Structures are given as structure tokens and as C-alpha cells.
Amino acid sequence: MPDPSAVKAALQAQEIETPSWGYANSGTRFKVFAQAGVPRDPFEKLADAAQVHAATGVAPLVSLHIPWDRVDDYGALAAHAANLGVRIGMINSNTFQDDDFKLGSVAHPDAAVRRKAVAHLMECVDIMDATGSDSLKLWFADGTNYPGQDDIVARQDRLFEALSEVYARLGEHQRMVLEYKLFEPAFYSTDVPDWGTSYAHCLKLGPKAKVVVDTGHHAPGTNIEFIVAFLLREGKLGAFDFNSRFYADDDLMVGAADPFQLFRILHEVAKNGGFDKAHGVAFMLDQCHNIEAKIPAMIRSVMNVQEATAKVLLVDLPALREAQAAGDVLGAHAVLMDAYDTDVRPLLADLREEMGLDRDPLAAYRASGYAEKIVADRVGGTQAGWGA
Amino acid sequence: MPDPSAVKAALQAQEIETPSWGYANSGTRFKVFAQAGVPRDPFEKLADAAQVHAATGVAPLVSLHIPWDRVDDYGALAAHAANLGVRIGMINSNTFQDDDFKLGSVAHPDAAVRRKAVAHLMECVDIMDATGSDSLKLWFADGTNYPGQDDIVARQDRLFEALSEVYARLGEHQRMVLEYKLFEPAFYSTDVPDWGTSYAHCLKLGPKAKVVVDTGHHAPGTNIEFIVAFLLREGKLGAFDFNSRFYADDDLMVGAADPFQLFRILHEVAKNGGFDKAHGVAFMLDQCHNIEAKIPAMIRSVMNVQEATAKVLLVDLPALREAQAAGDVLGAHAVLMDAYDTDVRPLLADLREEMGLDRDPLAAYRASGYAEKIVADRVGGTQAGWGA
């Protein structure tokens, strides 16, 4: 069995990234239920994210989303983050909310719209320069709703041209990560619908381009851990967007729908070196929970990732490999399940204590009074949401 | 082969219902792309719906949605409809956009919220009284996002209690139709997720309660025509919400994603008497197309339903039954496909001509100048959308 202190060391070194928009209002097409106390600007979002890190000790990074997190002075924003004990993580582009992007952005049939989209991506790289972020995270809503609406291959050509331009703009220590998604908001064809498409483009672009795996962006029945393992084997896994789904891209709390799947995914990460910082995999949470309290839900998600990580670190890899080599189906499966069935909550509570944290992050957050404080303080102004 | 004049007579008698909200802005959670010229109130929605009927001759009914279509004087609204040559169809309730409904409406754990929801449903029946509508169309967004969030059985009890109250309020010639939906906006459990749940409730409620089949509300692989056939056999099919989907509840134009499925569904309708007015099946389009022009898309959908109907009316039923009885798999399938493979557009153009309409409804609409007129006229005010 793995050495407990090594397990703890690995857990302590874990860095989970939370999304600034996860602290803002979000919802479904039917309704966005606003919550009292949600942030009104990027500074307040960072403050909330800092609470998650304060409670868990493993969430020091915060993803930004442009234009939602546009500010006048990005240096000031980065300094604000540092003061709060967190850092700016990836810069997420948004080419789906401008009226011009109704029929797409980088793959739009009109060259003028594509130029506008590329200009936005260039602005995101500028923000990387200004904030010290090393990653441009690209998700394109581009696609079509009806057969015949546009030419699938022509859209790939335009997409690649735009990606190439932006790739050329990246600095020496910067990179781009390209997310794929089966569907939504496009309902017939999506221009980057699966890992194969993202991988093929990244391969052509070069070593600074890698694939993002959002756990909610697959067809039913897709074996996500296979994709993760494959991309790690190819050195092309750039980042995770963790969240949960029962049906489509439900964006629920991480580990809430299928904790065993999260475990299997992280088992592939652990087994294939994905937790090594050298591999450069970003572990981001991309959830847009809309009926439960924002900060506690994020803490819960961070804890769920931690628990799954602890379990995969407890897998007895030598025993697993021996059983696998012997073709012992039940034995190999049992080795994996032994780790999954372990209750790692006491181990994590001990770890937190060693890190000077409360054994129970949610209790600590509740006790902090922060929730009441933001409700009282954040009066007036416009609450942040997907549209702002 | 069926008699062409009988086919035309049946097609001429067809009444398709369009949704008032299909003329307003709609979109995805990512973005609602507003369109110039969309209606600003229910009167303008009816005017647009009347254009669809004027062009096609088979869309005389318009569904209302409350509170989106709330007006001071429903009698005036009904009179307005009559002046335009259309009629008010079903009254659709909405218990998903009030902040109180965050955790549900009729199935909410809090009795006060449930009372509010029931009061809204009662208002809808009042509107039926005022407009002469005979159908209350119920879709509940109720459900939960997380395992454990609420008790599945308790929610059923509350749901049934509310339905019973409203059922008791129905007048002699009024009825309720209950829609089911697999998921969205609830992501873990939905309180009326499938036809079985709707059917079981309707059976207990009584003969005035029937099931609504929305073609976009099923799990992948569900055989929708089986459900339609089964409900017709039981006398429990109340209405259709037609639309298209490739993935989830995409709400695209009817017949755009899988025209053969639409044909198979309508074949069951035809074969089992569902086109008889006595059966009381409402044929509504419930599409929320968001990137294409509103009125032409609705005309196209109506035409697609018409074409599929024409094809199923051409099925050689005696030949089909003979092949089925003989266990002739290929032969029976071939009879069905012969009808499907037929190009019915000339037949429908002839029919329109006989009805005094243009042979090409879309061309007629384009030539009418209506599209330009509403863009010019409807300036100022607030455009209607899902939220208004």
C-alpha cells in the first residue's frame, strides 16, 4: 500500500483552480435565480475564491473570463489576488455573447466577424501578459443548428486559420488549451465537438496547444478516463473542466453525479503522471450551480476532488499491475475498488489540521460569518452573471 | 392506394397550433439573440401567428403562455384573434420563473409556494373561461439537482394533490394536458420525467386529464411513436408539442432533424384515429428557434408537418396489414417506405391552390412585405421573450 505521508504530501501539493464565474449568478435558459451577496465585479469574485482557498488550502488559482472579468487595470487585479492569497489562473475567452456571433465567431462565414473574434482572443493574450497568466483557454460556441446551414469543412479551415494566428501570438511561456463540447448552444454541428477534433488541431498547431477535457461535454456512454489516459500518453492533456452531469452539460458540483467516474478519471491522471507539475495539467472546476449557495458549493466540489484524489493515491499500483499482467480480471478490479471503497475523510481532516486548517472546511466557512457579511455588504450595483 | 381526394380533404381539415412564444425572442442559456421586428405584446404575437395561417391555411390555432401573454382584457384578445382569422388554443402555465419557484412549484416542500403555484394554475383556468380555450397545458419544471435534495415520493404526493385541485376546477368542456420531460431545468430528478408518470397521474385524475408528448423531451433512443400509439390505444393522448432535436431539448424547427421520425409518429396517429377531431389531440408546434427568422421558420415547420401528414395518408394500409399478418418483414417495411419516399410537395401545392392560397407559402410570405413592415413598425417598447 502507498505510504500515507507520501499521499498527504501529494494532496498538500494539489492546486485546484476555481472559475470566477462560479461565484456569480448563473442558471438555465428558463431562469437565472439571483442570489443575495454574489459579487458585482472581478475583485469581489476573487475575494470569494480566496474564501474557498482559505477553507481548503488547495484552491489557490482563479480562472478569469473575458469580457465578464474585464477591468481597467489587470495589474491591480493580479495584485489584489496576491493580497488575498490566490493567483490568476487561465484566461477564458468568450466569443458567444456578442450579437455579431450569432452564426459563429472564428468559424463564421463572414471574414469581418472572424477578425473581430480573433481580436478578442488577442486581447485575452494581452491580459495574460498583464496578469501573468500562462494559459489561454478557448471554448467556441461555434456550430450550426440545421443541416446545410454552413459548410462543415470550410468552418474547420476558418477555425484553424484563427487558431494559427493566435498561436503565433503566444509568448515563450504561454500556451493555449482548446476545449471541445458535443453540443449546446449549437444543436446540429459543433465545430470542436470531440477530443479528436481538438487533438487534431492542437497537433498541427504545435507543443503550446493542448486539449481541455470538460467532464460534462461528452455523449452519453463516453469513457472519459480513456480520453484522459490517451491524451496524457500523447502529452496533449492541457486542462480539466470538472463538473457533474446526469444528462447533458448540467454543470453541477464536481463529483455529485458519479463519484466513481471522477475517481476513475483521476486514477488515470495519477497513473500517467498527470499530477506532476511538469505535465502542466490545470485542474479547474467549471460548475455553474444555480440553486445552491455559491461558495459552499465550490468548497464541496474542491473537497470532492480532494477525496477522489486521496483515493486514487491509495491505489496499490504494484498489486494492480501484477493482477493485470496475470489477466486476473476480478483481482485487478478488486485492487482498484479497495481504494475507492476507503473512507478518506479522516485522512483529509488530519491533513488539514497539519496544514493549519479546520478539519471541516464547510463548518469553518459557515463559522467565518463571510456569507452573512457579503449579503450585508454587497448592496446596490449590478450582480455579476453570465451576461456581465 | 388511398384516394387522392380523400387525402386532400384530410389535409385541408388539419389544424396545427402555433405557440405565441415562438414569435418572440428566445435562445440558450448562453445568449438570446434579439431579432428586429419581434412582437412586443400578445396582440402582436397573434398578428404574426395569423400570417402563418394566412400562408399555409392550416394553422388557425395559437397557444398562449401565462404570464407571458397576460393582458387586461382576455375577451379583447380573443376578439383580436378572431379578427385575424385565428383562435386561441391551449393555455400554457408557467411555474418556473418566479423566484419562489427555485426549488419547485406544485411539488415544492413549502406549502405556501405550492399554494402560489396552484393559484397560478387557477388563473390559467380563468383565462380559459375568458378566452374560450378548452385546454390547460401543464408543464412543470419541478425536480431536483442533487441526490438527497428532496424526497421523490413526497414530491409526487404534492404534485398529485395540486393536480387534483386544478382538475376539480375544470369546467364541463375543459380539460388539462400534462407534459413530461426527461430533464432540464432540473438535472437530477424531474417530477414528471416520462410518459408513464404523466399517464399514471392522468389515469387517477380522470377522463379530462391527458398526456402531452413533446417530441424533444425523451432520452436518447426512445421510440416516441410507440408512446404515441400506446397512448392513443388508451385514449390518453392529449396533445403534441412538435419540434426537432439532435441532442437534448433543442427546440428546432419541426421535422428538421429527423423527418422520418416525424413520419413514423404521424403514421401511428393516422393508423389509430388520432386525426379524428373526436379524439381531441392538439397538434402544437413548440419550437424556440433562436438564430433564424421567426415567422418563416414557423411556416416551414407547419409545411413539414403537412408533408409528413400527406405521406402517412398515402400509406397503403390494406397492403401494410396484409404484409404484417403474413410476417413479411421486408414487404411490410417496403409499403411504409413507399409512402415516405414519395415527394408530396406537388400534391400540397395543388391543395393550396384549391384552397385559394399560393402554391409556395414561404414565397407568399416573402412577397407580402410583412417582414419589412414589422421591422419598421415595431420600434420602441420591450420585445417579447421568454422572460416577458
Add this chain to the structure above:
Amino acid sequence: MPDPSAVKAALQAQEIETPSWGYANSGTRFKVFAQAGVPRDPFEKLADAAQVHAATGVAPLVSLHIPWDRVDDYGALAAHAANLGVRIGMINSNTFQDDDFKLGSVAHPDAAVRRKAVAHLMECVDIMDATGSDSLKLWFADGTNYPGQDDIVARQDRLFEALSEVYARLGEHQRMVLEYKLFEPAFYSTDVPDWGTSYAHCLKLGPKAKVVVDTGHHAPGTNIEFIVAFLLREGKLGAFDFNSRFYADDDLMVGAADPFQLFRILHEVAKNGGFDKAHGVAFMLDQCHNIEAKIPAMIRSVMNVQEATAKVLLVDLPALREAQAAGDVLGAHAVLMDAYDTDVRPLLADLREEMGLDRDPLAAYRASGYAEKIVADRVGGTQAGWGA
């Protein structure tokens, strides 16, 4: 928190049923990989099943499958079971392997074939009489492969007529349970494709007819625990066929693909009284694992059901209900997850010790030498499989 001794008492009272065919060879359409030592007749199948009960103490029932388990003297078979310490459970009919059943059995267009199918079902009831089994378990492969092949409604009529005949034949303490399945082996329409269809028929048949939920027989995204809860609320849940699936009806070991789903299902069972013997729910395993050793895989599945049961018994129901009533989404979810995250293996090992069993059933089975014995003894004859 629940009282540990009450939890143990409930676990000790649990009765899980294993399928005779789970000890025989099975496979996919591509290949059946035969295993040395598998039974050659029903007596040997019972002997293997008795090993599973001996190791776990909670698997005293064995389902039979006719004609695979046809014997000359069913009294002798029942006595054999009793000698081995197990009992005959449900009698499973088979109307899918006779050449006459190519286009269906009870729903076949030809009345002669339907009569043959009904005669088989009557034989199954005779076997219930002879063995003391109280349940006829019905699964029909009936359906069609092509649109138009047969009439969906006519097939329902035939199906119901056959069910009614068999229902009338049931003795006072006998019942029938009707299984549904989305697809396979029929690929276009299936005559009992979902719980709604089974429920509607059972309702008409009467109180002796109940629904079987096979956990592998649903469309992707179906919330199975909702169905279970709904059927328990209606008093119509007759039995489970437990197994695991990632894609279709994979028939893997129970709990191997989604242990959290198994927990959620059993949570609904526990909360709604489904573990009470009075409810009459049969907890059968229906797995056809084909690459791993038969008996150990069955033991593992029984243990997985036990572990999931132990977890649901540990759910703090009063706390859960309080959080649910308060609309505390995160709190209610957390109560459920606390139970799921608990490692119940020590509790179950203690229970086994108290029951006079080995703490580790799989180790006990391995130590017994039974596996080697059957390989050595069962030489010659024809191995049992799906076809024999």
C-alpha cells in the same frame, strides 16, 4: 444516526436471489468463452448457487429459467435445493429461442405461435406449483426490427390477451412480474420497452401483477431510482434484476459500473419500505458476466448489494428530512453523501463473524477448494449455457 444493531439485523435478514444461468456459460453475439467447471445441469447450478449463499449468508434464493432448467422431477430439484440450504425463487420464462419465435411470441401476428407461447407460460406456472415458487417472471423479447414490420397497437392487444390468460391461471399465492427492456434483441420497437408499459398492463391485470426493474434496461440518462420510488408508491414494484452497465444491457457484476446509482436505488427502497418482506420485492441479480470466474463474480455482486444496502441503512433519515423540508439543498445532499462515503466493509465483516461466516467471503470461497473441485469433477457432458 441509525442504530448499528438495527442495521445489522436488517442486513442479516436480507435475501438476495441469484440466477441459475449466471453460473453457466454466457457471452456476447461475438463469442461465448466457455469456462472449465461450469454446471452441466440444473442440479449443478443449484450447487454453485449454494456456494454463494454459504460464503455470504444472504443469497438463499435461486431463480430458475425454463427451458434451460427443465428437469423430469421438479420436486426432486426443490428437495435438492433444500438439501443445499437454498430455495427455488422465481421461475423465468423463455419465449425467444424457439425458431417459431423469430417474429415474436405472445405478440406474434400468428395465433398459433401465440398459443405456443402461452402454453410455455402455463408450463412455467406448473413448475411453480411443483417447486413451490411463488413468482412467474416474464420477459418478452417481442418487438420489431423495422418500421412498418408489424402494428404496434395490435401487438399490445395480443400481449395483453396472453397476459390475461396466464394471470387467470395463477394460484392464490402466486403472482407474475413483468420485465421491461428498452431494446435488444428487437431493434426498432419493443413490446414492453419501459416501466410505463409494464405498469399499465399490470394495473389492468390486477394485484398479482407487478413490474420488474432490470437496472440495465433503460435509455441513457434514465433516473432509475425515480422509477423505483414511483412503483413503490403505487405498490407495483415486484422485483429487481440487478446488474451493471456502462452502455446498453451489459450485464456486468452488480455495482461495478456505478456504485452510487446502486446506492441511490436502494435508498429509495429503504425509504419507501421496499425491504419489508410484506412488500414482496424480489432482489435478484441478473448478470451474465462472461470473462471472469462465475462463482466469485456472483459473490462479489452479492457483497456489492450488501455494501450498498448497509450504506443506505446508515442514512440519517430524520436529518435528511429536516434538511429537505428546509430547502437546504447542500445540507440534504450532504446527509445522503455522508452515508455513501462511509466504509461499511468493517461492519459487514463483523456481521459475517456474528453469523458464523468468514469475514471475507471471497477468501473463504477460494480456500474452500470448490473451484478446483468442479473443474476436476465436471468432465464430459454438455456445459450449460444460454442455449441449453
Add this chain to the structure above:
Amino acid sequence: MPDPSAVKAALQAQEIETPSWGYANSGTRFKVFAQAGVPRDPFEKLADAAQVHAATGVAPLVSLHIPWDRVDDYGALAAHAANLGVRIGMINSNTFQDDDFKLGSVAHPDAAVRRKAVAHLMECVDIMDATGSDSLKLWFADGTNYPGQDDIVARQDRLFEALSEVYARLGEHQRMVLEYKLFEPAFYSTDVPDWGTSYAHCLKLGPKAKVVVDTGHHAPGTNIEFIVAFLLREGKLGAFDFNSRFYADDDLMVGAADPFQLFRILHEVAKNGGFDKAHGVAFMLDQCHNIEAKIPAMIRSVMNVQEATAKVLLVDLPALREAQAAGDVLGAHAVLMDAYDTDVRPLLADLREEMGLDRDPLAAYRASGYAEKIVADRVGGTQAGWGA
């Protein structure tokens, strides 16, 4: 609109490949229903395939499957084909029916098993040499049933090593095409589960390796025409396995489940040059219909491919591109649908007449007396099936 004579010329030049195993018995894991008159050896399979070509004029190629089609003298088999007016198409390997392949073939943990698998593939290349076939078609059933059973990455390494060995063996004018499949017979992980995996391996192997798209091998909701378009853009589409599915890999007649999807796929083929012989795309039917007559079902499938091809050739591409460039969603969609809605059966009947064939291939086959002849003649011997 396209020139009718050009359309006819293209249709006449079409070469569809049928699978030898499509003439033999096949079925589901529940039952293989044997048919009178099915072939007993590869020579008889070719004779049946020749009937399909005789009736349709566009099915001159026959895929072989080794070992099912193993013969002593492959030269004699090829000569027999030539005499019948057909040619040997692709050689399909089989590494899933030997007992040694229970846990995989080229990805098996045991090197000895892998060597055996590679030896089989080499034999297939030998058969290519002997028959003049230019394509090795590879589908691997390799995968695992349980999490932990084997190492996903290690299996990729072994797979690639085997592929590389075989690739090196290919002659100058030979190539390999690698098929992917979501699941079945492996139920947890499949070693080549999606197009991305096949593409990544083919890219590394070199220009002689291309991807096979089997239309039944995808997760629900997958946009297959996107994959086809993408692979054509990359020059990596090697072959199609056409068939139909409603649920999983149902292997029904081509075009029977979703004729519009078949049309969309072939539209991408047409638009992207895939019908040019230079592109080297093989258009194979891989159906295993099990309840309908073998030869007529194959004729029907060939006709369905022909009809879909005719429709895509009728697409007004200049009009389509103009509407796409203008962002005219409804207009572009309408151009595509105009072609789909056309009844091309008269055009194809005319073409057949011009080719000296009967206007109705199925009627011609029925009139030929072949069906009765093979039932009468093929008495004794062992019928061919998946296992022989």
C-alpha cells in the same frame, strides 16, 4: 440544378461492397435464427453477392472475413468471383473468436497472445497478396469489462506496436483501414473506441493507414457526418461500414433507421470529393440483419445507398454555398432539403434500364427463382454464420 446525365454517370460509376458474412446466418446473443438456403462456404457466399450485383449493377465488390472465409486456394476463390462478375474487396481480420482472445488480441497483456494475433493479421495480408485485395480491414474487439482490469495506456502501446508491425508488411499498393467502435463486446473500455483514437494511430503509422467509419459504432447524439467531413479534409477516410441502428450497433439494413442521416453523410462525401476513386474510400455495407431474407435485404440496402447518393448529387451546390456565405440559415437548409425531398426512384429506374437492368431490382431478384433454387440446392453441410 445539377445536370441529370452527370448525376446518372456518377451513379453508374458507384461501387458498393457487400460483406460475405451478410449472406450467412447471424443474430443476437439471444438467438441466431437460421435461414434455409444460406451459403455453406465462401464460394456460395460469392454467388449470393453476385446476385446482388446482378440486380443492382453497382455492387461488384465483396468483402471477405478471415477465418470465416478461409479456403485452401485463394486464387481459385478470386477466379470464382471473376467468373461471377464480382471482385474480392477488403480482407477483414477476426481476432475475437479464438479462446485465447478472451482478454484481447493485439492489446492482450500476454505477449504470446499478441504474437498470435499479429500472425493472424499477417495471414490476412498474405490473403490480400493471393486475392489481389488492396485493403486490410481491422476491427479489434479488444477492451476491458471492468475498471482496473487492465491498463488503458499499456494497451495502447501494445496496440500500436502490433499495428506498426503489420503496417511494415504492407505492399506498395496495399493499405490498412482501422475501424473504431464505442463498445461491444467490451463493456467498460474499448481500445479503439472513437475516430480520434483511430485517427491518431493512423497518423503515426503513415499514409497507408486510414480510418473506417461504421455508422453504427457511435455514442447517441454523435454527428457522424462531421467525422466524415473531418476525415476527408485530412485525407484519412478509408472506408465506410454502412448499416442502421436505433440504439446500439443494431446492424440493420442501411438507411432503414434514419435515411436523412445517410443523406447527410453522403452529402459530405459528395461535397468533399469522397466519391472520386482517387480518394480510395470503400463503401461497404456491414449489416447483419437476422430476421429478414438475406439477399433481398442486401439488395434493399444497396438501393437505399443509391437513392441517398442520387439525392446528394442533386443538391444545388452553388445555391447552397451562396446561401451559406450570406448567413441565410433557412435558405441554405432549404437548398439541402429540396434535394432530400426529391423522389429519385424514377431516375434510378431509368438508369437501371439504361444499364440493361430491370427497373426494379427486388422484383427482378424475386423473378429469378434464385431464392428457391438455393433453398433446394443447399441441403446438407454446415451453414455459414459468424462462428464458421
